[in-house]
Amino acid sequence: MRILLHRADGKTEPWIKDFARYLPDAEIEIWHAGEKCQACDYAVVWSPPEAMLAELATVKAIFVTGAGVDALLKFGDALPHNIPIIRLEDAGMAVQMAEYVTHSVLRYFRRFDEYEAQARAGQWAPLPQHLKADFSVGVLGMGVLGTRVLEALAPFGFPLRGWSRTEKSMPGVQCFHGADGLDTFLRGSRVLVCMLPLTPDTSNIMDRTNMCKLPEGSYIINVARGAHIAEPDLLTLIKSGHIAAATLDVFRNEPLPAQHPFWQEPRITITPHISALTLRRESVQQIADNIRKTEAGEQVAGVVDRTLGY
Numbered sequence: 001m002r003i004l005l006h007r008a009d010g011k012t013e014p015w016i017k018d019f020a021r022y023l024p025d026a027e028i029e030i031w032h033a034g035e036k037c038q039a040c041d042y043a044v045v046w047s048p049p050e051a052m053l054a055e056l057a058t059v060k061a062i063f064v065t066g067a068g069v070d071a072l073l074k075f076g077d078a079l080p081h082n083i084p085i086i087r088l089e090d091a092g093m094a095v096q097m098a099e100y101v102t103h104s105v106l107r108y109f110r111r112f113d114e115y116e117a118q119a120r121a122g123q124w125a126p127l128p129q130h131l132k133a134d135f136s137v138g139v140l141g142m143g144v145l146g147t148r149v150l151e152a153l154a155p156f157g158f159p160l161r162g163w164s165r166t167e168k169s170m171p172g173v174q175c176f177h178g179a180d181g182l183d184t185f186l187r188g189s190r191v192l193v194c195m196l197p198l199t200p201d202t203s204n205i206m207d208r209t210n211m212c213k214l215p216e217g218s219y220i221i222n223v224a225r226g227a228h229i230a231e232p233d234l235l236t237l238i239k240s241g242h243i244a245a246a247t248l249d250v251f252r253n254e255p256l257p258a259q260h261p262f263w264q265e266p267r268i269t270i271t272p273h274i275s276a277l278t279l280r281r282e283s284v285q286q287i288a289d290n291i292r293k294t295e296a297g298e299q300v301a302g303v304v305d306r307t308l309g310y
Contacts, residue, residue, distance in 0.1 A: 001291075004040035004055055006031040006048050015044075018281055022288035031055060042291055046278075047071035053078050061086055061294055063287045065278055067093060067145060069304050070198040070225065085304040090144050091286045092279035097145050098152035100275040101193055101221055104247045105153060108191065108219045109135050113245055117266065132157055138189025140205070141196040141224065142168050142175070143310075145276070149195065161189055165201075165308075186213040191221065198225035199309030208233035217244045223275040226251035231262070238267050249275040 003019065003026050005012055016028045029040050031048075037055050046065045048056065053075060056062055061084040064072060069087050072079070079085075107113055111127050118125055136159040139146045143164075150160055150173055160173045163185040167177045176185040186192070192214055196202045206220065207230040214220075220243060222229055231252065237243040245267040253260075254273055262268050290300045304310060 001026045001042070001295075002029055002038060002040040003027070003291075004029045004031055004037060004043040004059065006043070006045045006052060008047055014280055015284065018284035019288065022285050023291060026288075026291075042294075044287060045072070050075065050078075057083070059083065061291075063290065064088065064304075065283050065287075067143075067276075068197055068225065069310065073304075073306060073309060081306065084300075085306070086287075086290055086300060087302045087304055087310075088278075088283055088286060089302045090148075092282040093276035094145050094148035096276040097195070097223060098149050100223060100249070100271075101149045102152050102156075104221045104269075105137055105158070105191055105193075106156070107247075108245060109158075113267075113269070133159065135159075135190050136161055136188055137191045137193065138163065138185055139193045139195055140185075141194070142170065143195070143197075146193075146195040149193065161185055182210075183213060186210055187215070189218070190215055191219045194220070194222045194224045194228050196224050196228060197310035198227055201309075203227050204230050206230065206234070208237065211237050211243060214243070216242055218242070219244055220246040220248075222246070223249045226254070234268075235261055235265060238265060245269070247271070249273055 005015060005028050007015065012030050019026055019028055029037055031037060031052055033049065033051055039058065040055065041060050042063060043056050043059045044063045044065060057080055064085060064087045067088055069085055072085060109130050114127060137153055138161040139150055140163050142162045146162065147170065150162055150170060153160060154172055161176065162170060162173045163176045163182060165177065169175055194206060196205065205228050211233060234243065234246060238246065247269040249271045250273055256262060256270065262270060293300050
């Protein structure tokens, strides 16, 4: 068995060592631009260059080292539809995402963002406490990661809401689905957490129209993709006070350019796409298990439906 590996950062040696541990019979072929690769059975990639498509079109399956697949699906029909694309399911990302979102929600609920600004200005001024009953948290996207975030928030007693494309249910969570349910979901969410996959249907889902449906003084947390947010609209609504603050981990252009106006807006908290880092060992172990299942003709979790985009 031969696996074609591509890492944009060039750090392939640790991945090779982990594959040797979890799939010792596999030979690892490193893709290099301009070099012809030997025929491979599987490919392991994240955001492959267009020059790699010829090799990707001949494998049995493509494994993506993340939960999102928009960086691969952007190539459209250049990848034959008969080749399965298999994304990671959790692999250590869910608990990281839950930590990040829980911290962000609590920071806004306890007004720590405002206390941080006061401390920088040398001010001592206790603020009125938010009422928990009025601090509903709505999670856009109830997949593996979104569900884990809702589970993490549950012990704190916030009113929890979830929205998904199709109907779902979860104990302790008020669930909404489809286009008809989105409006009601947004109007009742004081904190909006975006955890959606990026598809043509979800691009710019947080535009001025939808963000204006949120209650006055709401908060936005985006840990999905930068293209979910219409950036000029967010800036306008923050300056007007309709959106009280935002925590953003993902952006349309990464790294976020130094001249981007988000850097100058103190009510926007910026982190460098670290809400859920890929854990290499857990990822390799999951991919190795799925390769063995594929070879045995067994069903594999995480197969992408290209028509849905996830």
